[in-house]
Amino acid sequence: MIDLEIPRRLHALREQARLVADNVLRPISRKYDTLEHTYPKELDFLAALLDGIDDGGGGASAKKLSRDKDQPGDKDEPGDKDEPGDKDEPGEKRTRNGANLAAVLGMIELARGDVGLALTIPRQGLGNAALAAVGTAEQKAAFGDHWIAMAITEPGAGSDSAAIRATARLEGDEWVLGGEKIFVTCGERASAVVVWASLDLSLGRAAIKAFLVPKGTPGMTVVRLDHKLGIRASDTATIVLDGCRIPKANILGSADIDTKKAFAGVMKTFDNTRPVVAAMALGVASAALERTRAILRESGVTSEATSAELERLEAELEAARLLTLKAAWMADNGIPNSTEASMAKAKAARVGNELTLRCVELVGPRAYDEGELLEKWARDSKILDLFEGTQQIQMLVVARSLLGKTSAELR
Numbered sequence: 036m037i038d039l040e041i042p043r044r045l046h047a048l049r050e051q052a053r054l055v056a057d058n059v060l061r062p063i064s065r066k067y068d069t070l071e072h073t074y075p076k077e078l079d080f081l082a083a084l085l086d087g088i089d090d091g092g093g094g095a096s097a098k099k100l101s102r103d104k105d106q107p108g109d110k111d112e113p114g115d116k117d118e119p120g121d122k123d124e125p126g127e128k129r130t131r132n133g134a135n136l137a138a139v140l141g142m143i144e145l146a147r148g149d150v151g152l153a154l155t156i157p158r159q160g161l162g163n164a165a166l167a168a169v170g171t172a173e174q175k176a177a178f179g180d181h182w183i184a185m186a187i188t189e190p191g192a193g194s195d196s197a198a199i200r201a202t203a204r205l206e207g208d209e210w211v212l213g214g215e216k217i218f219v220t221c222g223e224r225a226s227a228v229v230v231w232a233s234l235d236l237s238l239g240r241a242a243i244k245a246f247l248v249p250k251g252t253p254g255m256t257v258v259r260l261d262h263k264l265g266i267r268a269s270d271t272a273t274i275v276l277d278g279c280r281i282p283k284a285n286i287l288g289s290a291d292i293d294t295k296k297a298f299a300g301v302m303k304t305f306d307n308t309r310p311v312v313a314a315m316a317l318g319v320a321s322a323a324l325e326r327t328r329a330i331l332r333e334s335g336v337t338s339e340a341t342s343a344e345l346e347r348l349e350a351e352l353e354a355a356r357l358l359t360l361k362a363a364w365m366a367d368n369g370i371p372n373s374t375e376a377s378m379a380k381a382k383a384a385r386v387g388n389e390l391t392l393r394c395v396e397l398v399g400p401r402a403y404d405e406g407e408l409l410e411k412w413a414r415d416s417k418i419l420d421l422f423e424g425t426q427q428i429q430m431l432v433v434a435r436s437l438l439g440k441t442s443a444e445l446r
Contacts, residue, residue: 037361037364038132038364039357039360039361039364041132041140042132045132045136045137045140048137048140048141049140049141049143049144052140052141052142052143052144052145053144053147055081055144055145055148056144056145056146056147056148056149056318057147057148059077059078059081059148060145060148060149060152060153061148061149061408063075063077063149063152064148064149064152064268064408064411065405065408065411067149067151067152067267067268068151068267068268068411069267071262071263071267071268072260072270074155074224074270075152075155075268078152078155078156078157079157081156082156082157082158131367131368132364132367133367134367135307135310135363135364135366135367136360136363136364136367138310138311138314138363139310139311139313139314139359139360139363140314142311142314142315142318143314143315143317143318143321143356144318145318146314146315146316146317146318146319146322147318147319147321147322147325148318148322149268149415150265150266150315150318150319150415150416150418150419151265151266151267151268151269151415152268152269153315154220154221154266154268154269155221155224155268155269155270157182157224158180158181158182158183159182160182160183160184160185160220160221160225161183161184161185161220161229161304161308161423162183162184162185162225162227162228162229162247163181163182163183164304164307164308164311165183165185165229165245165287165304166178166179166183166229166247166287167307168303168304168307169245169287169288169303169304170287173284174247174284174285174287178227178247181225181226181227181249182221182224182225182226182227183225183226183227183228183229183247184219184220184221184222184224184225184227184228184229184272185219185220185228185229185231185304186216186219186222186228186229186230186231186274187199187216187231188216188217188218188219189201189214189215189216189217190215190217193425194424194425194427194428196231196240196243197239197240197243197442199214199231199232199233199243200214200233200236201213201214201215201216201230201231201232201233201276202214202232202233202234202236203232203233203234203244203246203286204234205283205290206280208282208283209280209281209282209283210246210280210281210282210283210285210286211278211279211280212230212232212246212248212254212255212276212279212280212281213232213276213277213278213279214232214275214276215273215274215275215276216230216273216274216275216276217261217273217274218261218271218273218422219271219272219273219274220269220270220271220422221269221270221272222257222270222271222272222273222274223257223260223270223272224270225250226249226250227247227248227249227250228247228248228250228255228274229245229246229247229248229287230245230246230248230276231243231244231245231246232244232246232276234290234292235292238292241292241293242292244286244287244288244290245286245287245288246281246285246286246287247281247285247286247287248276248279248281248285249281252279252280252281253278253279253280254276254277254278254279254280255274255275255276255279256274256275256277257272257273257274258273258274258275259272259273260272260273261273263418264414264417264418265411265414265415265416265417265418266415266418305373305376305423305424306366306371306372306373306376307366307376308423309362309376309377309379309380309423309424309429310359310362310363310366310376310379310380312380312383312384312419312422312423313355313358313359313362313379313380313382313383313384314359314383315387315419316355316383316384316386316387316388316416316419316420317352317355317356317359317383317387319387319391319412319415319416319419320352320355320383320386320387320390320391320416321352322408322412323390323391323394323409323412323413323416324345324348324349324352324390324394326394326407326408326409327345327394327397327398327409328345330398330401331345331397331398341397344393344397345397348390348393348394351386351389351390352386352390354382354386355379355382355383355386355387356383358375358378358379358382358383359379359383361375361379362375362376362378362379373432373436374432374433374436374437377424377429377430377432377433377436378429378433380423380424380429381426381429381430381433383419384416384419384420384426384429385420385426387416387419387420388413388416388417388419388420390416391409391412391413391415391416392413392416394409394412394413395409395410395413431445431446
């Protein structure tokens with residue numbers, strides 16, 4: 036039975052993440068928005084703090100802000116030791132609120148501070164999530180302390196991952212990678228990159244695999260950093276691979292090509308990370324709504340129309356929040372959540388962008404001032420509707436699931 040009430044053991048996580056957002060991220064938010072491509076040195080202390088917290092998983096900074104310990108009354112997996120006062124109803128199936136829910140709750144709070152800064156906390160990249168999702172024990176031991184970016188998008192392959200043209204061929208005990216990757220978040224700062232490449236271009240998605248490439252590997256070069264509308268504290272790189280050789284063991288998952296399973300292994304990452312992107316949208320939208328209410332109160336604006344509009348936005352935000360918590364809860368409980376993860380990402384990202392822009396409109400000229408973060412939050416929110424699958428792609432994923440169609444049947 037699903038339970039979306041926030042467990043008591045995660046209350047401290049939310050509070051700590053909010054303290055980080057208010058006292059570490061917001062004070063330097065405008066500074067690093069202006070100093071695009073400059074690494075925020077202030078995050079080194081935060082990264083060291085996170086590294087010192089044992090979370091048992093890795094790859095999601097938000098969940099590292101609190102140790103994952105049960106408290107009396109928490110619900111968890113069958114067989115876990117009960118604490119005093121932890122009672123089950125007859126026939127009740129125990130439920131787990133674990134690392135995915137923790138990551139979502141923490142990210143909501145961190146994104147209230149600054150989305151770009153939350154994205155650039157060392158050793159918390161999307162590639163870290165891929166390693167956690169499908170990496171072997173040996174790979175996790177070797178790369179567990181790395182900051183790992185993810186390189187998927189190419190000049191001719193964005194939403195359609197089947198169009199990937201980067202290649203990987205096995206020569207002896209090494210993979211040789213070639214191709215170009217664009218829009219790689221933290222591509223310059225990361226110490227390793229997960230690269231998606233094809234073993235056989237003629238086989239489409241089925242031949243796409245993910246490879247761990249350490250920074251400094253000959254043949255992998257960062258050729259450009261992009262200037263962006265938002266999340267400017269996070270570097271976005273173009274990477275070229277030319278005869279890039281890595282050990283045979285650096286493939287994530289199996290090298291076997293199964294045309295029936297396509298590339299389900301590498302796509303599994305998104306089932307965990309799309310709810311986290313949704314959480315970013317919830318955080319920046321919450322920040323904008325809180326600030327708008329405060330400004331309007333200070334200005335004495337209390338019309339019925341404005342109040343009604345704020346309530347509408349609040350309702351949309353709550354609907355997105357519940358979808359996101361459900362997707363994370365399903366992941367924690369081992370329930371397939373691809374559809375729900377796409378629903379959450381689509382809804383939260385759309386609401387986040389609409390809400391932040393509407394807040395700018397409601398506040399008026401003051402929102403455009405550099406002294407206000409409202410205009411920055413509006414800029415930051417747009418990327419959340421684009422990366423890790425655009426709004427249109429999420430709707431396609433949901434439609435295929437609901438209609439029982441394949442990607443070939445519904446494009």
